[in-house]
Amino acid sequence: MQVSKSFKRVIFLELAIPVALLTIGIYHGLMQTIYRAGVLHQTSFAKLDYYQGLTLHGVINALVLTTFFAVAFGHVTIAFYFKREPNKKLMWLSFWLMLTGVLMAAGAMLAGKASVLYTFYPPLKAHPLFYLGAALLIIGSWVPLFDWARMYNQWKRFNPETKTPLAVLGTLINFIIWFVCTLAVAYEVLVLLIPWSLGWTDTVNVNLARTLFWFFGHALVYFWLLPAYVMFYTVLPKVAGGKLYSDLAGRVALFLFLLFSIPVGVHHQYSDPTIAQGVKFFHGMLTYGVSIPSFITAFTLAASLEYAGRKRGGKGLFGWMSKLPWFDENRFLFAYFIGGLILFVFGGVTGIINASYSLNTVVHNTAWLPGHFHMTVAGPVFLGIVGMSLYIYSKLSGKKIAMPKLNTIIPYLWVIGMLIFSFGMSWGGLRGEPRRTNLGTSYLNPENPLFRADWVPTTLLALLGGIIMFIAGMLFILNFFATILGKKKNAGELEIPVSEAYHDEKRIPLFDKFKPWLVAMLVIILLAYVPALYNVNKNSGPGAPRFNIDNPVPQTSVKK
């Protein structure tokens, strides 16, 4: 499909800016593992502090890259399946809002005024520009949803009996989840934190802020994941050389995500005060609910891949696997997708452990946690995002991939690094190694009284994995920008692979409309969050004043 110059430009910027920022994000990822392994016994390196670097790592990799890509990929799927471009002005408005937000937050972080990590829990106070930047990034990402909804409604009016394309359904569901969950964090940032950080209000209710954050925080991970799920359902079977096993399975899974992505947030607060055990248990059960669509996806994808392998001549119980296009340069997306899925097996299983109520007390806030979520957000999410960014860019620009052979090896290198890293982190976590801690200056410094010899092997494994991932990440960035600098081979067009369904079930009206699902979503959210917020309100004491990261005495006024 041919698209306008303006459309191309927005998409290029939304894909390339986060990949460029990844150099900073990935550099700080490597640095974490170096400090933590006790290679460095200092608080900063190259004028950047450990916690400043950790904040940059989290914000760039988990918030900026993911949000920019979700918006760009949303534009691409909607335009490609509806054969129409979204409103140009709104596309640019969304882009500029997000970019302004990122620049504001980046300024605050690089100046060392916002080393509060990407969860920015109060009463650690960041510079107001950090909060404002985060709010603009979110508001910018809301804009496209309303335009896409308009396009969907128009399309539906002319095609009332046609199933909504699965990719469109996934994109719309993802942004509905995103819109609803970000309302809570927007309230936290705009109403609680910004006036407080400016000194207009004196205190903030920390428990309320944490609960609002996690209303958003777990749905956030589905906002990261669903673009990858859309790729797995609608692109992967095609590039594997087969068909999607069941179209309906995909629709069921997506609607279940709509229901269960948000009302599970308290499972991040099992160790928090002010929320009753019963409420925590209820959220734990709902989290099992959200594991169902992931299981459906796992089985459906495995069946789709088996179909592809057999169609390509694979035989026997496992023989079909060897026939899949593992290193095929022309189907390089397969390598990125399968790499992500291999990691996601472990990411999913460790996630269920975390959700399992009192089992969480074994691992909460230990190194186990980053061990887990790097196998999700830095597994299928990251590999899906970077692989697809490269694919869309090369098709849309009409340029060839600069290093095609290396391109099929990068994802596997990443997988190997990640498995080693996550094994080290998980093992360390089970030995009580804390996350988000500059271990090198204390616990991993043999001259310090806090030295812990039992965390030496675990942090060394994480370091080894970190080095391998850093190499893979830098090779990707090199390949990406070498492709951008390459020569144009053709005019370029908007093209994504489209999978047919092996079982293309008849349209079931219930799975082709939003209203009943939105009502059910609202009901479950109320059931889950009214008791939680009631608890927080009832059990919280006085609010907290502002604290800087380097001073136990609160700031009484904002004046310097």
Add this chain to the structure above:
Amino acid sequence: MKIDKSEKRVVGITLALIGLFVFSLLYAKGKYKSDVPECLPYDKAYEEPKINKLDSTTYQVFSVASMWQFQPAEIYVPVGSEVDFYLTSKDVVHGFNIAQKNVNMMAVHGAINKTTVKFNKPGVYDIVCHEYCGVGHQNMRAQVIVNYP
């Protein structure tokens, strides 16, 4: 709607597995008293660090986290003691993790957290702050020292 036999089987196995998980959680909760922290209404009394000896093997510890220390920093109890930890924070959010005993709590300003744990073996148990709390976070540690009376 026609559902394939193998699909039905997969759905059944999935439901059974989830049932097994839920059962295990409830079983562990009852039999081993493995539970998440309790929630108490806020009370200013817990902001004063102290160790109360209720009887020879029952203790209450009011632990107060602040940038960058736990008070009390050293807690001596005899082997076999059952200890109720009450936890709060004077400033930012801190963590309270006794990894060997699966004690895992957040210390939050304006809130009281509580858990109970029994120390059956002598030894030194590290309490590690596992939530980022500013520049001194990596130095924030306390200890429970369990010995024979």
